[in-house]
Amino acid sequence: MSCTFKTTRRVEFHETDMAGIVHFSNFYKYMEQAEHEYFRSLGLTIVDKQQDGSVLGWPRVSAQCSFESPVFYGDLLEIRLSVERLGVKSLTIEYEFWRDQTKIAKGRMKTVCCHFTHGSPMKSIEIPEWIQKKIEDSIDHAE
Structure with missing residues (x-):
């Protein structure tokens, strides 16, 4: 996996279960948080008001x-984020979670x-060229 973006996060007490282990559902939140940080690092946002x-x-x-x-x-x-696929309308991102030298989890x-x-249903659209360019540039710099 060619890493495009890295971020860190400290586990909070409220994210753990009765055994003191991070509850699995939090990894989905961690992926989303890393995705948002990645977009911000490109000057983008997940919710772009027009x-x-x-x-x-x-x-x-x-x-x-x-x-x-x-x-x-x-x-x-x-959390190591890499763009697995940049499609015409979609973006697939892989995530790897590490604690020191130990791989913890992998997500997508x-x-x-x-x-x-x-008042209208959402509509999938082609990724605007200016957004696609910023994502492509981040991939190129990672390789």
Whole structure:
């Protein structure tokens, strides 16, 4: 996996279960947080309000995560994000979670670029060229 973006996150107490282990559902939140940080690093946003009041957004169409090692309160996670596929309308991102030299988990999310207009159903659209260019540039710099 060629890493495009890295971020860190410390595990909070409220994210753990009765055994003191991070509850699996939090990994999906961690992926989303890393995705948002990645977009911000490119000067983009997940929810882009347009001048006409409509919104350009990225709803999820699939998400998965597999786990290899437990994580505990206070652990510092490194989340490595890579763009697996930049399609015409969709973006698939892979995530790897690491604590020091230990791989914790691996996940994947697929999102679709959509246009939201009040009173109308959301509509998938081609990723605007200027957004596609910023994502492509981040991939090129990672290789």
